Each structure stands twice: as C-alpha cells, then as structure tokens.
Ligand code: 4AD
C-alpha cells in the first residue's frame with residue numbers, strides 16, 4: 001500500500017506491507033519511510049531488542065525497505081498513525097559513507113550535481129509531483145474545451161521563430177562531411193537530404209491542424225540554442241501551444257488567461273500538502289532577500305492572487321509611455337534606457353511593469369512589427385502586429401502569442417522583408433491559399449509555469465534533468 005493511502009486510514013491493528021526509502025532512522029527505533037506518494041513520511045517503529053543487529057545496521061538513510069507490520073495509533077506527536085514493524089527486508093542498502101543525500105539541508109546547487117538522487121528530497125519530490133499535476137491540468141483544460149492534442153515534429157526543416165537559434169540534426173561525419181563543388185557542406189547527402197534542426201516551436205505545424213480540426217494544442221519538448229545563462233532559460237524545455245481557428249487576438253488573450261487560472265486553480269485544490277511545504281520554503285527564502293526584492297506575499301497567496309484577479313491588458317505603446325516616464329528610467333537605473341517607441345523590452349522593463357507599476361500579471365499587446373516574428377498579423381497602422389505577451393511577477397514572460405497573418409500577400413511580403421527563405425515555407429503559405437481563415441494561438445513555457453506554482457527561483461530546479469549551456473549531464 002502507498003503511504004499516501006495509509007496515512008488516511010483509521011488504525012485498527014490491520015497488517016500492512018509498505019515499501020519505500022529511509023529518510024531517517026532515529027534511536028535504533030524510528031524509521032521515517034517515504035515512498036514518493038506524498039510529502040509525509042510514515043513512522044515505522046522497530047522493536048530493536050527483537051531485531052538482528054546486523055540488519056539494524058543496514059537501515060540507513062537512502063536504503064530501500066520492505067516492511068510489514070500493524071497500523072496503530074501513534075503515541076508520539078507529529079503523526080496520527082504509525083507502523084509497528086514485524087518484518088524488515090532490506091531491498092537495497094545505501095552506504096552512509098557514500099550516499100550524498102543526508103538528512104540535513106543541502107544547497108540547490110549541490111543537489112543539481114546529484115540530479116539522479118535529488119527527487120528523494122522533500123523539496124524536489126514536492127516540485128515534481130506539482131509538475132505532474134500541472135501537466136494533467138493542462139490536458140484536462142483543453143480536453144474539456146474540445147481541443148485536440150496534436151504531436152508536431154521534433155525534427156524540422158523550418159525555423160518557426162526566425163531567430164536562428166537551433167540545434168542541427170545530422171548524421172554527416174563531422175570529420176569528413178560530403179562537400180559540394182563550391183566547398184560547402186552537401187546536406188543533400190545528409191540523412192534527410194536537407195538541413196534539419198530540433199524544433200524551436202510546433203506552432204507552424206499546429207496551424208495546419210487548427211485549419212482542419214478547429215482547436216488544437218501541442219505539449220512537447222522544444223529546443224533553443226540561445227546562450228542564455230539565466231534562471232529562466234533552458235536549452236530544452238516543454239511548451240504548450242494551443243492554436244485556434246476563427247479566434248482573434250482578444251479571444252486568444254481570453255483563452256490564455258482562463259487557461260493559466262484554471263491550471264493554477266487545479267493545483268490549489270489538489271496539491272495542498274506540497275504547496276504548503278513549498279510555501280514555507282518560499283517564505284524562508286524571501287526572508288533572506290533584501291527588503292526591496294521581496295514579493296511581500298506567500299506562495300499560495302501569490303497563486304490565489306493570480307487566479308482571482310483580472311490580468312491587466314495594455315498595448316506596447318502604453319507600456320512604453322509608462323516606462324519612459326518611470327523613476328528608474330529617469331534616474332538611469334535601468335541598464336537599457338527606454339527613450340523611443342520601437343525598442344524591444346528587456347526583462348528589467350517587464351519586471352518593472354509587473355512587479356512595481358501594476359503589481360499584477362500583465363498582457364502586453366500590439367508590439368512593433370520589427371521586433372516580432374514574421375507570422376504575426378499586421379495591424380492597419382502597418383507598424384504594429386497583433387502580438388501578445390503575458391508577463392508574470394518573478395518570472396517575466398510566461399506566454400508569447402499572436403493572431404496569425406492569414407492574408408497571403410501580406411505574409412509573403414513580411415517573409416521577404418525579414419530575409420526568410422520562402423521556399424521552405426511553401427506548405428505554410430498553402431494554408432493562406434486554400435481556405436485561409438483568421439486564427440490565433442500562443443505558447444506557454446511549461447517550466448516557467450512550474451516555477452511560478454512552486455516558487456522555485458531557478459528553472460533548473462523544476463525539470464528533472466536540465467539542459468543549459470555547457471551542461472547536459474545525466
Ligand atoms: O515567445 P516564444 O518564443 O513563442 C513561440 O515560440 C511561439 N511560436 C508560441 C506560439 O505562438 N505558439 O516562446 C513561448 C514561451 C515563452 O513565453 C516562454 O514562456 C517559453 O516559451 N520559453 C522558454 N522557456 C524556457 N527556456 C527558454 N529558453 C524559453 N524560450 C521560450
């Protein structure tokens with residue numbers, strides 16, 4: 001039986017079997033056993049006088065045990081029930097000299113080096129259970145709305161974001177690749193007969209499915225070879241990309257807001273124990289920060305706030321006006337000063353808007369065409385596109401999306417203006433030739449959502465095995 005279920009039961013001397021890993025073993029008597037089913041451990045009480053000494057020596061932190069015993073009311077404080085152990089089988093020992101996860105506070109940096117064992121700590125098991133619950137809530141939200149889940153390719157020949165930050169996929173011999181007459185690498189001899197990369201987004205393919213199935217979403221791995229060593233960037237992350245036929249930008253913003261509120265509401269209701277633990281952890285971390293950097297809210301309070309309050313919606317142009325006139329800009333406190341319309345927003349600007357000015361999630365829309373991808377619908381002013389980004393306190397950008405350009409000529413001229421090769425996108429342009437329709441979609445970075453919901457400061461701590469520049473261990 002799983003410990004989560006055992007802890008719910010009324011103790012009636014019933015005989016039970018549990019299997020799990022030792023968190024601690026005190027006084028040769030009390031085993032705190034954890035099996036991953038919940039945050040709490042099961043207290044298992046050993047009668048050491050009746051137990052072989054050699055066996056007792058093997059009960060150390062990290063060891064895997066099979067225990068049988070009777071479930072009784074606990075006399076000790078801290079738990080309602082405990083297991084009076086009758087049988088102990090050590091399934092796997094853990095040499096205490098060598099086992100790195102000891103019952104004391106380890107730094108997150110240390111645990112990153114032990115990523116294969118860190119899920120045996122309370123913090124990481126809570127984070128990973130929450131991650132799993134959020135993934136379930138994502139599917140539930142879209143499925144209940146009648147969206148279809150589509151799997152877009154991981155190996156692609158197109159650069160969806162036009163940013164060129166891609167990992168090449170090839171089977172050519174790096175020492176001796178086949179060359180063309182002019183000396184460049186001959187990709188026609190490569191596995192796919194052309195240049196291919198790991199996808200940076202499933203959007204373009206998802207669009208083809210939206211214009212047939214109606215409402216679809218992807219939820220899959222995404223790869224970016226950007227050399228960003230920040231607490232919010234991974235080279236391999238998971239993205240959720242809904243794409244909806246006949247949606248305009250307002251419909252798109254409404255859906256994104258409802259989606260985020262729904263999945264966060266789900267964890268508030270279903271992950272109470274883990275959230276309370278992470279909240280305590282979060283508040284301790286906050287206390288250690290200088291006053292100005294504290295968010296002033298607990299974790300659960302922060303999530304509640306997002307679920308209960310309307311997101312602010314303002315245009316890029318309005319945001320620039322706020323930023324131009326704000327104190328940190330006037331006092332030249334920003335690293336990048338905001339002095340003209342058209343500049344890309346840096347994370348310091350996003351954070352100012354969300355954390356200082358509005359103190360609330362913000363949806364920015366209608367960005368300058370120049371700083372956004374080719375597929376976003378051009379507004380009548382011919383300067384801005386129907387883009388929207390959702391900015392979150394402590395996280396920055398969590399969602400990027402837009403209404404898509406459905407007019408063939410406008411799309412072609414934007415592709416040309418951006419110097420993108422039209423030939424590779426022939427199938428994407430076909431969508432605008434055959435039954436084109438207004439449509440919209442967005443992408444939400446799953447790990448940034450998990451970061452927000454768990455209060456973890458570093459994105460490396462919300463994915464089992466993070467991939468970042470210079471790091472692909474495990
Ligand atoms: O804003 P992005 O680049 O948008 C797209 O890829 C669109 N094709 C989405 C769409 O409209 N279907 O990325 C979307 C989100 C970002 O807002 C961010 O949350 C996340 O993906 N993201 C990353 N998360 C972790 N590490 C990175 N390197 C990320 N890059 C983007």
Ligand code: MG
Pocket residue numbers: 389397399400
């Ligand atoms: Mg973006």
